Amino acid sequence: FCRPCTKYNIILALAGGPLVQARNFAVMTGANAGISCVMRRVRGVEDVQGSMAAAFGSGALFSIVSGMGTPNPVVNAITTGMAFAVFQGGFFIVGQKFSKTKTHNEDMNYSRARNMLSQLGLQNYEKNFKKGLLTDETLPLLNESALRDVNIPPGPRLVILEHIKREPGLTK
Secondary structure, eight states: OOHHHHHHHHHHHHSSOHHHHHHHHHHHHHHHHHHHHHHHHHHSSOOHHHHHHHHHHHHHHHHHHHTTTOSOHHHHHHHHHHHHHHHHHHHHHHHHHHHHHHHHHHHHTTHHHHHHHHHTTOGGGHHHHHHTTOOGGGGGGOOHHHHHHTTOOHHHHHHHHHHHHHOGGGOO
16 A cells, blocks of 8 residues: 555545535545445345445545545545555454354344245245244244235245145244
8 A cells, every 4th residue: 555645645634624524524424335335236235345345435535535636646546445445344344253143143043944935936035034023933833924914925925834834844
C-alpha cells in the first residue's frame, strides 16, 4: 500500500468543517451499503468477498471525494479502496468467529428438516420452516394447517406430508 496516500486521504477526511466531514461519511457509508446490497442480491449470499468488494468501492469513492486535487487520484482511490477492503475483510472474519456458535446451534435445530427439503427438491422453503419455527422437533407434528401457516403452497405441502408419513426416521 502507498502509506502516504492513505494517510493523506485520512487527514483530508478529518480536515474541513462538519459539512465536509458529513459529506465524506455519507459517501463512504452510502457506497458501502449500496454495493453490499447489490452484491448480496446478485450473489445470493452475504460473505467476505461481497463485504470486501463493498469496502473497496466505498474506500475508492471516499478517496475521490475527500482527496480532490491530489496528484494521482486513481492510484489514491485504488490504494484507499484496497486498505478499506483488507480492514473490512478482517472485521468480517472476526465477526463471523464470534457469531458462529449461535448460527451453528440454530442450524442444528433444522438439520433434519433441511435434509428432508433438499431430498424433495424443496430447499427454497427452508426459510419458511425457520420463520415458522418448524424445527426438527416439530417434524412429526406437522400437518396441513401448520404448513399453510408458513405459506407453503398446496403441492409442496402434500409432498412434505406424504414424505413424513412414509419416512420412519422423521416421525421419531
